[in-house]
Amino acid sequence: MRVTLEEVGVTIDGLPIVEDVSLDVRSGERLALLGPSGSGKSTVLRVIAGLQPPTAGRVLLDGTDVTGVPPHRRGIGLVFQDAALFPHRDVAGNVAFAPSVARLPAAEQAARVAEALQLVGLAGTERRDVTTLSGGEGQRVALARALAPRPGVLLLDEPLGALDGPLRQRLQADLRALFERLGLTVVHVTHDVGEAFALGDRIAILREGRLAQVAAPDELWASPSDDWVARFLGIHNVVRDGDRATVTRPEAVRIVEGDDAVVTAADRDGAVVRVRLRRNDGTALESVVVGVGTPRVGSHVGVEIDPAGVVEVSVWPAEGRERAPDGAPARGY
Structure with a gap:
């Protein structure tokens, strides 16, 4: 699924947070949205997801204007830095959340759960209590939950930010392999340059709510804009x-x-x-x-x-x- 932002702006309480952001993320492309804290990265992601209405511009999915479409009708998966798992549900219950809301048959829900957990390397953990999971396992379950509805676009907001160095690097490699396998359109927000270079086909750098440069990693390193x-x-x-x-x-x-x-x-x-x-x-x-x-x-x-x-x-x-x-x-x- 192709994601297009046309001159998107967001103003909150009279303060411009995002200004004139235009991006075109090709179907199957991985775009890393990189910038320092406070640059507007998460706001752009929320606009794509439908969680933050823009005050200017449009959001298009495969050429269709979805600016006014609610989040649950956009076909988008979302993973935050905090896994935000439901503590009263086991692993399967968390992963099955969206399929159950969609009222899929029980057999289809079970198949979706098994498929998503297999993709993230947690096959067989359906009955585990989520409070017993490590940080890395928790993020994998959150990723599986986002993948279970089979979205056309996956949005990740600093999903590795709370993990330690070795685990973070291992999950970077796992995510890269998974994205290549699935061919999903991915927009990945991070403030970590190494993570952006590792996971992005292209990198869009945000500075003070505006795009500073959009380029492939090698081009960005060889020719920074300023x-x-x-x-x-x-x-x-x-x-x-x-x-x-x-x-x-x-x-x-x-x-x-x-x-x-x-x-x-x-x-x-x-x-x-x-x-x-x-x-x-x-x-x-x-x-x-x-x-x-x-x-x-x-x-x-x-x-x-x-x-x-x-x-x-x-x-x-x-x-x-x-x-x-x-x-x-x-x-x-």
Whole structure:
């Protein structure tokens, strides 16, 4: 199912939360909606689901205007950060909620429950008490509950946000495999850049209720639209010069023998080490190194920069727009 937003805006109590958001999510595509807290991501998701009426613009599903259609008639599944399972129902009772509301025959309800639990890797858990589930299992049950009605679109609002690192990474891989298998249209809200890159065919970055950039992960990393986007993605090598900025991706900074800079920090994240450098002219650089035997803090090194990893971008805020203090969003939910 194709999801289209046309110039959507949301104003609450006179405060603009989302402004002029237009998106076209192709059938079977996975779109990651990425942005800092308060940028309007969840509001956009609620507009698609029908939980938040827009004050401007339209929502279309497969070309049909559903802006005024209630949530239960849109054929959309929704998973929140909090699994919000019904504690008085067992696993099967939770997963069967939508099929039972639709008054499907008991045999069909049971088949839907078994199918959904199989998809999320929880086959055979129908009679478990949901209060005995781990955090990861609870989110899988919530996902199964959203899949049981066989929706055309699946919306996920920070579904992994409350999980710890290793479990979060494992569920990322499981979700990616599941989405590829089902071919569902997915809109996934997250503030985590790595999660967006792992799960999105394309990434839409929201900033202060507006779209800052929409691109495939590789394109986004290679060519951020402005210096704010580059920094939000985790690129620290950004130098402003008037209304333009030069962005140097960390993988383009190569550490060699020499005396061009001193190592000020080296932080390992698994196989990757982020090395901070202070050049002899006082400027700072970050490089990424893979493997062991990385330079020690305080050692002197040479620096080579691959020109292919350097791009010139515009500076944000554009003329006439104000940046919130410390780069925080000025408004938005």
